[in-house]
Every structure is written in structure tokens, then in C-alpha cells.
Amino acid sequence: MFQYIKGTLNTIGEDYIVIENGDIGYKIFTSNQTMMDIRGKHEKVTLYTQMILREDELSIYGFSKREELKMFQLLTTVTGIGAKVALGILSSFPLGKLAGMIVSEDIAGLTKAQGVGKKTAQRIVLELKDKIDQNIVFLEPTFAPTASVTDDPDDEAVSALMGLGYNRAEALSAIHAVKDGSMNLEDIIKRALRVLAK
Numbered sequence: 217m218f219q220y221i222k223g224t225l226n227t228i229g230e231d232y233i234v235i236e237n238g239d240i241g242y243k244i245f246t247s248n249q250t251m252m253d254i255r256g257k258h259e260k261v262t263l264y265t266q267m268i269l270r271e272d273e274l275s276i277y278g279f280s281k282r283e284e285l286k287m288f289q290l291l292t293t294v295t296g297i298g299a300k301v302a303l304g305i306l307s308s309f310p311l312g313k314l315a316g317m318i319v320s321e322d323i324a325g326l327t328k329a330q331g332v333g334k335k336t337a338q339r340i341v342l343e344l345k346d347k348i349d350q351n352i353v354f355l356e357p358t359f360a361p362t363a364s365v366t367d368d369p370d371d372e373a374v375s376a377l378m379g380l381g382y383n384r385a386e387a388l389s390a391i392h393a394v395k396d397g398s399m400n401l402e403d404i405i406k407r408a409l410r411v412l413a414k
């Protein structure tokens with residue numbers, strides 16, 4: 217129903233925030249990463265949202281980055297994972313690290329998230345690995361490219377990894393560790409994520 221909500225940050229709770237817009241306070245469940253992104257902002261903030269309707273409850277989940285919302289939506293398609301567990305997973309890891317663990321089938325790493333046992337971690341990998349691999353658009357950053365952006369796969373890979381929360385030095389180091397002359401952009405990013413997830 218709502219693609220995004222823009223308003224003034226009113227309250228920060230344990231796993232939710234309240235955004236005021238037009239004399240209405242919207243309670244929006246969100247991740248630790250989004251809370252860190254918007255904490256201290258006095259101007260209007262924008263969250264990309266997903267509304268979830270249950271028999272006795274209507275809840276809004278929102279995130280500061282479109283990529284995080286996409287990951288939330290993917291996680292909730294996994295058998296046995298509801299919105300609360302998906303939110304807990306997103307709060308447990310930086311987005312890039314989470315994507316890397318799924319791609320690299322890091323079952324042990326995924327079980328460190330609250331509410332995720334071995335079987336759930338295996339289902340996450342089984343049901344999402346190919347979806348993340350095949351949708352390279354998922355890895356695109358939310359910020360606009362600058363005039364200096366080129367068609368160099370290294371530059372594009374660095375931008376994609378930075379959009380997932382890694383700094384430039386981490387991105388460059390991982391790319392240099394995995395790259396060979398025959399790799400395309402998608403392969404570079406997937407292999408770099410495996411390195412960064414370790």
C-alpha cells in the first residue's frame with residue numbers, strides 16, 4: 217500500500233521508530249542498521265516500506281535503503297520465516313555480509329542471528345542463494361553515480377559493495393583478492409562477497 221513514508225523522526229524504540237507526517241505518527245518496525253542510518257537526523261527521513269496484514273494486526277516495516285527492503289522481502293519468502301525473524305536477521309548483520317553469507321552458503325554464520333537454527337539457515341541458503349545470484353540489480357547502490365563513474369567492472373563492483381555498507385578499502389581489497397581477467401561484473405561481486413563474509 218505504501219511504497220515509502222517520509223516524515224520527521226519522533227521516537228526510536230527497541231525495534232521500531234515513529235515517523236510523524238501530517239499530524240499522524242506511523243509506528244514502523246525496522247532494523248538496527250536503519251536506526252543507525254537515521255539516528256540524529258533532524259530533517260525529514262524516508263523509509264521504504266512493506267505493510268504486512270495479519271488476522272489481528274496491521275504492521276509496517278521500513279528501511280532506509282531499498283536494498284534492505286528487498287532483502288527483507290526475500291527473507292519473508294523463506295519457509296518458516298516471518299517478518300519478525302526476518303527483521304532479527306537484518307539486525308544481526310550488515311546487509312553486505314548477510315548477502316555474502318547466503319551466496320557462500322555460510323550456514324554456521326547465519327545461525328548467529330537470533331531465532332535462526334541450522335535448519336532455518338539451510339532453508340535460507342537453499343531458497344535464496346540463486347535469487348541473490350541472478351538479480352545483480354539487488355547489489356546496486358542507492359546513491360547516484362558521480363560524473364567520474366566509468367564502465368570499468370572494478371569501479372562498478374566497488375560502488376555496489378559500498379552500497380551494501382562496506383567501505384572503499386574493504387571493497388577494493390576483496391576485489392583484488394578474487395579477480396582474474398576472465399571474470400565479469402557479477403562474478404567479481406559474488407566472489408568478493410564470499411571473501412567479505414569470512
